[in-house]
Amino acid sequence: MSGTPVGTDPAPLGRQAARGGAVTMGGQLLKVGVQAVSIVVLARLLAPEAFGYLAMVLALVGVAETVRDFGLANAAVQAKTLSDAERDNLFWLNTLIGAVLTGAGIACAPLVAAFYGQPELADVTRWVSLSFLLNAVATQHRASLVRGMRLGAAAVADVAGPVAGLCVAIVVAVAGGGYWALVAQQLVGAFVMSVGVVAAGRWVPGLPRWDVSVRPFVRYGSNLLGAQLLGYATRNIDTAILGVRFGAGVAGLYSRVYQLMALPIRQATWPANRVALPVLSRVHDDPVRYREFLLFGQTILLHTIVPALMLAAALAGPVVDVVLGERWSSAAPAFAILAVGGVFEAAGFAPGWVFQSAGRTGALLRFTLVTRPVVLLAIGGGSFFGMTGAALGYAASTAVVWPLGLWWVGRVTEAPARELFWNGVRAFVCHGAGAAAAGLVASRLADLGSWPTLAVGLLAWAGVVALQALLWRRLRTDLGVLLRGARLLSRKGAAREPSRT
Numbered sequence: 001m002s003g004t005p006v007g008t009d010p011a012p013l014g015r016q017a018a019r020g021g022a023v024t025m026g027g028q029l030l031k032v033g034v035q036a037v038s039i040v041v042l043a044r045l046l047a048p049e050a051f052g053y054l055a056m057v058l059a060l061v062g063v064a065e066t067v068r069d070f071g072l073a074n075a076a077v078q079a080k081t082l083s084d085a086e087r088d089n090l091f092w093l094n095t096l097i098g099a100v101l102t103g104a105g106i107a108c109a110p111l112v113a114a115f116y117g118q119p120e121l122a123d124v125t126r127w128v129s130l131s132f133l134l135n136a137v138a139t140q141h142r143a144s145l146v147r148g149m150r151l152g153a154a155a156v157a158d159v160a161g162p163v164a165g166l167c168v169a170i171v172v173a174v175a176g177g178g179y180w181a182l183v184a185q186q187l188v189g190a191f192v193m194s195v196g197v198v199a200a201g202r203w204v205p206g207l208p209r210w211d212v213s214v215r216p217f218v219r220y221g222s223n224l225l226g227a228q229l230l231g232y233a234t235r236n237i238d239t240a241i242l243g244v245r246f247g248a249g250v251a252g253l254y255s256r257v258y259q260l261m262a263l264p265i266r267q268a269t270w271p272a273n274r275v276a277l278p279v280l281s282r283v284h285d286d287p288v289r290y291r292e293f294l295l296f297g298q299t300i301l302l303h304t305i306v307p308a309l310m311l312a313a314a315l316a317g318p319v320v321d322v323v324l325g326e327r328w329s330s331a332a333p334a335f336a337i338l339a340v341g342g343v344f345e346a347a348g349f350a351p352g353w354v355f356q357s358a359g360r361t362g363a364l365l366r367f368t369l370v371t372r373p374v375v376l377l378a379i380g381g382g383s384f385f386g387m388t389g390a391a392l393g394y395a396a397s398t399a400v401v402w403p404l405g406l407w408w409v410g411r412v413t414e415a416p417a418r419e420l421f422w423n424g425v426r427a428f429v430c431h432g433a434g435a436a437a438a439g440l441v442a443s444r445l446a447d448l449g450s451w452p453t454l455a456v457g458l459l460a461w462a463g464v465v466a467l468q469a470l471l472w473r474r475l476r477t478d479l480g481v482l483l484r485g486a487r488l489l490s491r492k493g494a495a496r497e498p499s500r501t
Contacts, residue, residue: 030155032267034162036323039260042169042181043324050179052252054186056243057124059236060112064101064129066228068094068136071221074356076143078220078281085212091140091205093214098136105129116243120179127183131190138194141201146278153200161193223361230372234397237376238390241383253328254387257335260323264308265346268301280357291416298350298420299478300485302427305346307461310431313339314439315457318450334387341395344402347424351405354415363412371401423478430468430475434461 042051072090076082109125145154169185177184239258243251276297283289312319316336320328355364375397382393403421410417438457445453469476 029267030159031162032263034159034166035263035266038162038166038169038185039256039263040323041166042173043256043328045170045173046178046181047249048252048256048328049248050182050252051256052243052248052250053118053121053124053179054128054182055239055251055255056116056118056248057112057121057128059240059243060115061105061108061125061129062236063229063232064105064132065135066232067225068098068101068132069139069221069225069228070094070097070218071223071225071228071361072217073139073143073146074277075217075220076140077147077278078357078359079217082147083212084206085209086214086217087140087144087203088206089208089212089214090143090217092208093218094136094139095133098133098139101136102129102133105132118248124179124183128186131186134187134190134194138197138201140205141197141203144201144203145197154197157193157196157200160196161189161191164192165189220359220361223365226365227361227368230368230376234372234375234379237380238383238394241380242387242390245384246386250387253331254334254390256324256328257320257331257387258338260320261309261312261335261338261342264305264312265342268304269346269349276353277356280353284357287414294350294353295416295419295423296481296485297353299423299481301349302347302424303431303478303482306343306427307431307434307465309339309342309346310435311438311457311461312336314435314461315442315454317446318442318453318457321450322454331387334391337388337391337395341391341398343428344395344398347427348398348402348405350420351409351415354409354413358413358415360412363408367405367408371404375401426472426475426478430465430472431461433468434464437461437464 070093072094076087076090106126106129109122109129112125113119113122142154165185165188168188169181172184173181239251239255242254276293279293280290283293313336316332316339317329320332320335324331352364355361355367375394378393378397379390380393382389382391402424406417406421409415438461441460442453442457445456448456469479
């Protein structure tokens with residue numbers, strides 16, 4: 001029985017991680033570019049109610065997209081060895097789960113429509129449910145690509161799917177299809193992406209082997225799934241409550257600015273997670289290298305996401321006006337608050353890396369069980385007061401959970417929790433001060449229009465950050481890590497491994 005062990009590649013791990021990061025980041029840049037175009041174009045072709053319909057459906061049945069993975073993709077990626085028979089069994093297990101969830105979604109469609117009091121949501125639910133099976137079929141093929149660090153093939157599929165979905169959505173929207181444009185975007189994107197991943201996987205699953213157990217993978221995945229389900233609930237309870245209480249229009253406004261806020265988070269954390277988990281899993285038994293890679297990755301992640309979100313919060317009005325258009329301006333205050341909360345959400349990814357790479361998904365589940373009910377109460381309670389209330393609940397709860405996550409991971413693992421905390425504090429202070437200056441300057445120049453206001457605000461932020469770097473030695477070190485990361489993404493620097501932060 002052949003197996004695929006972790007860490008047998010003779011190439012230096014720093015070079016392998018850098019190349020994987022470069023390929024993944026390049027693909028993610030293209031994917032986010034497509035998502036940005038989708039946000040800008042479709043916001044001008046469709047009314048907020050159209051986005052509200054899809055968001056309301058996904059807030060309930062979209063949980064199936066988390067369940068269909070069952071944490072088995074990450075379980076396969078982090079495993080020390082993975083035999084061909086184990087991989088085949090995981091494929092059939094994921095496919096079975098996806099088929100069951102698709103059937104359940106179709107059967108529950110009338111209940112979703114009744115919950116919101118919107119009959120048209122029944123058909124939307126039925127069609128959206130088909131994507132669960134499409135994505136489930138490709139789950140282990142994608143995990144195989146990530147495990148083998150064949151990230152280029154995965155990146156191509158991840159870009160092709162959104163491009164195809166967006167093209168179809170634009171055609172349907174221009175033809176007057178309304179919310180069906182968004183449904184078509186979901187289905188076409190899932191189909192093209194799944195076909196691409198399966199084709200790139202270069203393996204055809206064999207029949208299930210009943211004599212080969214995958215219980216260790218299921219045990220790992222089930223703990224991870226529990227944490228993911230609670231996380232899903234906290235990300236979607238606000239949309240569900242807003243849809244029930246205030247209708248599809250408000251739900252659509254909120255879901256669109258939330259997606260806009262989440263764009264820089266997904267841009268940076270998605271490729272970072274894809275590279276960080278297999279790399280940290282490989283060096284977990286070497287505490288020195290593990291610490292170096294962990295702090296190196298966290299520093300780069302923070303100084304990529306935090307400035308974007310801080311600036312978005314400070315310049316919320318012009319950002320919403322430029323990206324979405326004037327009819328979405330009423331959602332700008334909620335967008336600003338969401339962006340602040342997004343800073344703490346992004347900072348919480350590093351503890352997640354530690355839990356998963358160390359195989360401590362049980363500890364991750366326990367932490368989630370303790371903290372997520374608080375987040376649910378904060379967001380859910382705030383949602384009863386409209387978009388701004390939901391955003392305030394999200395921001396306040398994520399600010400509390402971030403330091404708790406660091407304390408928890410420091411208690412159950414050997415991770416450098418204190419250093420992770422101060423890395424975050426420096427990034428918050430540095431870019432928060434720059435964003436405050438940008439907001440102050442922009443407020444005095446609002447009459448110039450959105451584009452000039454954004455340009456002046458960006459210059460003010462850059463000036464304040466540069467001044468802090470001159471006066472703050474530790475900040476210069478952090479920014480130096482960011483530059484080293486950029487060099488590692490180039491061929492010239494790819495031979496070096498990250499130095500200690």
